[in-house]
Amino acid sequence: MISFKKGLLLALLLFFLSISTDARRKKILVLHSYHQGLNWTDNITKGILSVLQPEDNLEVQFEYMDTKRQYNKEYLDAFVKLYRLxxxxxxYNVVIASDNNALYFTRDHQDEFFKDIPIVFCSIDQFQDSLIKGMTNVTGITEDIDFKQTIEQALRLHPKAKNLIVINDNVTTSAIINRNHIKSFWPELHTNVHLKFLENLSIDELVEKVKKLDDSNIILLINFSRDKEGNYISYQENIEIIRNATKLPIYSAWEFYFGEGIVGGMLTSGVKEGQLAAELAVKIINGTSPDSIPIVNTGYNSFKFDYNQMKRFGIKTEDLPKGSFVLHQPPTFLSKHKLxxxxxxxxxxxxxxxxxxxRVKRRQAENRLIARNNQLKTSRNRLLRMLDANSDGVWEHNFIENSTYLSKSIWEKLGYHADLVQNKPEFVERHIHPDDLKVYLEERIKLETRKLDLLNVEFRIQAKDKTWMWLKARAKIQEFNEQDKAVNLVGTLxxxxxxxxxxxxxxEDEIEIRASEKRWRSLIEQASYEIIIHDLKGTILDVNPAACKWLGYSRKELIGSNFSQLDQANDLQHFCNVWNKLNQKNPSLKLDSIQKRKDKSTFPVEIQLSLIDLTDSKLILAVASDISVRQETERKVLNAVIEAEENERKRFATDLHDSIGPLLSSINLYLSALSKANPNEKSEKIILASREIVNESLINIKEISNNLSPHILNDFGLKDAIQSFIQKLNLSDDIHISFETKNLEGRLNQQVEVVIYRVVSELINNTIKHAGAKNIQITISLENHSLNLVYIDDGIGFDPDQISSKKEKGMGLHNILSRIKSLNGTHKIQSNPEVGGMMTVVNINLK
Incomplete structure (x- = not known):
């Protein structure tokens, strides 16, 4: 009994394993010689997928050797290791090898990787049997590029041409083969036109030579994938470069240049080669031996021309080879209105x-109507239910009568007269897109054979104006006959x-966005300035390498942190106020600040803040540049100006005191002598008044001289000079000024003392002149080589941002800030016109 159970379990296990094995999909590997994104490679992929994707039992994988950009022994050895892993x-059940290098790889490594695996090659340039010598289970599609017919047509369409300029890199293997091939058949053309090659050039050299070509030349673009400096150029780039450099006619033999600026030629289609190779792969999957399948060398070349380019060079349609395809050709009246x-x-x-x-048909129609009346009665309720369920239309297929019916509303939407269309399978299927017809028929057969309960398929159907309408068809079998054969299916459209x-x-938008993002990312990554993107809360979302280098952080450390944490001069609230000022009318602004690195060191920066207004959010783009050198230069210039200004003040004060003062004193002596010479009463009054004026002038000259260059500041230092200045002002009852110092016993640097004295005196003058204050508190302290000035008044207050933005005359607040800046000092001014009062804090590092 136990052995019987074990045997039963083993049998069930083998049964399910066999089901699983049968249900597995067949695997096909597409091995491309070049890289994804190359027009030629992508076209071959498109052709392969157009055949293989509709096959439910196939699984397709892609591998790219990238030998267009990398082709050396070291790289190929590394690729072998990668393939092995x-x-x-x-x-794999089949391997499709695209282009020569992929075929060489399968040939050279057949024993290790491809033993007993069928190989289908395609796009093999200059194919010879020697290329597959020693290989088994191999067949494929060659690539016979018909340069000869392309050149013949180019010479025929441009009879005045004197030179055929062939653009070729002469670096890649295929380029060298194509060059030699053209040279081999050129004598057969029996033409007086000279054959010239532009090759082994850099991109700039090629552009320069193409620009110099005159109207006696025509161009044949063969291959320019790599210039002499080793730079890789894509097909799209090289046609764009040549097209922008010349107005001469350009011909080629590859379809991926078609519509990009060439006139045309006998063009080889990568899509068609891919389709042919995929069809061979399907045959092999279905049991055909690859050795029994002959190699295909036709079916992928055809004459194609661009009407827009033909019009530029006066080429008529009747001048083209018979059967040529013409792109962008405007339809003739007959063809336009033929239908x-x-x-x-x-x-x-x-x-x-x-x-x-x-009369005859009326009688026949009456008979048919009577015969069909019963059928209509049977289907009436069914049709009504379907019409109620879907307003777009209904359809019906009768398997017994082999008829297909689409409702009137569908044909009218397609632009046809519903009473004139043929409701036959051939007519309907002829209007279904070829790529969708196969799926439609397969699904209908599955429904007929009861493999499906509900048909659900999407397909395109052609309208009268040649456009395509997408329809979604749903249907069920409504009736089976006595032989269990499906009679008809009905459904909605x-x-x-x-x-x-x-x-x-x-x-399309996703592709464009990804391309745009790639370009944008490249610009950001290569920028030498610090670039940071953050939200309106300051959270950093992205940074460029320059920012990481400047700040000493890794990208991972910066992302997610707050922008204000990198700034020493401004806090988050200040930055938020600045960011909120950005809008569509004012999308950017600049500010100077100080940033701190990871090692706690700092450096001055100029930050350009710009608003990025997205659909669902707003971001800030911060671009910072190091202004250390600029600030140092500005400080040196400003220090020189201040020094010159102070020297001029001293000179002017000395001149007043030493020159004008003695003159006035002499006048006073003369007036005293004159008063002793028995003057009359009137003369005595005049002399007395003159002496008072002279004395007052002497006092004013001393005050002006002292203000220009206070001798107390020069002789006794900052503390005594400010106290002397304040004592004079405290004699008035209108204002009271208190002055305190801490650790300010010795003398400071002369320039520091002059700047601080000028700052204090100007602040006091501004307070008296504009603030209407009653009290002023001034504190100067020296701690750890840091000189700190705190100035507070109880005046009416003001908006610091508006005051600092004005350019005032004389010293003014703007001049005060400039003098502080000359000492590499910092300042903060706080005031509010609503609350009143003002506080200024100045800090100067004496180191």
Whole structure:
């Protein structure tokens, strides 16, 4: 009994394993020689996926060798190791090798990686049997680039050309092969046109040479993927460079240049090569031996021309080879209205036939109506239910009669007259997009064979104006006959065109956004200035490498921290007030500040703040530049100006005291002598008045001289000079000034004493002149090589931001701040016109 149970369990296990194995998808590896994003490679991928994606039992993986940009032994050895890690243990059913380098890789490593795995190659330039010598299980698509026909047509369409300029890098393997190939057949053309090659050039050299070409030249663009300096150039870049450098006609042999500025040529299609290779892979998956499949060398080249370029060079459509495809060609009247004319004349003929056979057809119609009346009664309720469920339309397929019916509303939306369309499977399926038809038919068969309960498929159907409408079809089998065969299915149709267009637009926007973000990120990463992005709360969201280098933090440390933590001069509240001033009318502003590094050292910066107004949020872009050198230069210049100014004050004060003072004293002596010479009463009054004026002038000259260059400041220092200045003012009852010092016993640097004295005197003068204060408190302290000045008054108050922005005459507040700045000092002014009062704090580091 136990052995029987074990046997049963083993049998069930083997059964489920066999089901799991059968259900596994077949694996296909697409090995590209080049990189994703290269037009040629992406076109091959597009062609492969157009065939393989509809197959439910296939799983496709991609690997990119990137040999267009990297191709040396060290890199290839590393790629072998990478392939061994990623793919060696995966049981691939087919490997598609795209371009020569991928084929060489599968050939050179067949024993290790591809033993017993079928190989399908495609896009093999200048294919020879020797390329696959020794390989088994291999077939594929060659790539015979038809340069000869392209050149023949270019010479024929431009009979006045004297030179054919071939642009080629002559660096890559394919470029060298193509160059030699053109040289080999050139004598067969029997032309007087000279063949010239532009190769082994840098990008700038190529542009310069192309610009110098005159109208006697035409250009054939072969390959310019890498210049002589080793710089990689994509196909899109090289056609753009050449197109912008010349107005000459450009021809090529590759379809990825089509529509980008070339006239045309016998173009090789990467999409078509990818489709052909994928079709061979499907045959192999379905059991066909690759060795029995012949190598395909046709079907991917065709003449294609750009009508916009043809118009530039006077090329007519009738001059082109027969069967050529012309892009952007405006439709002729006949082709534009062909369908309308056919419908009109068909309708007219149908109308004549109807009139001629009206009586006969009426009787036949009556008979058919009677016969179908019973059928209509049966389906009436069913159709009514479907119409109520969906307003876009209904459809029905009868498997017995092999007929397909789409409701009138659908045909009208497609632009057709509903009474004239043919409700036959062939007519309906002819209007369904080829890429969707296969899925539609497969799903319908599954529903017919009871593999599905509900058909649910989306497809495109062509309107009368050649546009495409997306429909979503849902249907169920309504009836089976006695032989259990499906009779008919009915369902609803929903117009989902807007949704599909929106999805496509979203994908396009995503691609554009990613490209824009990549460009933006590149600019940010390469900038030499400090760049920080943060929100309106100061939380840092992103930084560039320069910011990390300047501040000494890693990017991980900076992101998530607060911008104000990096600033020594301003707190978060101050920054918030500044950020809130930014708007659409005032999107940016500058401010000077001091930033601190991770090692606690500081450096001065000028910060440019700009508003980034997003749809759902607002961010701040802060760009900071180190202004240490600029500030040092400004300080030196300012110190020189202040020193010159103080010297001039001293000179002027000395001149007043030593020159004008003695003259006035002499006049006073003469007036005294004159008063003793028995003057009359009138003369005595005049002499007395003159002596009073002279004495008053002497006093004023002394005061002016002292104010210009206080001798007490020069002789006794800052403390005594300020006390002397305050004592004179305290003689008045209008204001009281208190003055205190701490640790200010010795003398300071002369320039520091002069600046602090000027700052205190100017603050007092401003208070007396503008504030209407009654009391002033002044404190000067010296602590740890730091000189601190605190000035407080109880005046009416003011807005410091408005005052500091004005350019005043004389000393003024602006001049005070400049003098503090000359000593590398800092200042803060706090005042409020509503509360009143003012406090100024000045700090100067004497080190």
């Amino acid at each position: 990623k793919h060696k243990k995966i049981p 309308s004319l056919i419908i009109f004349f068909s309708f007219l003929a149908l109308l004549l036939i109807i009139i001629a056979y009206a 929903m117009n989902i065109t807007k949704r599909k267009l929106a999805e496509a637009k979203i994908k």
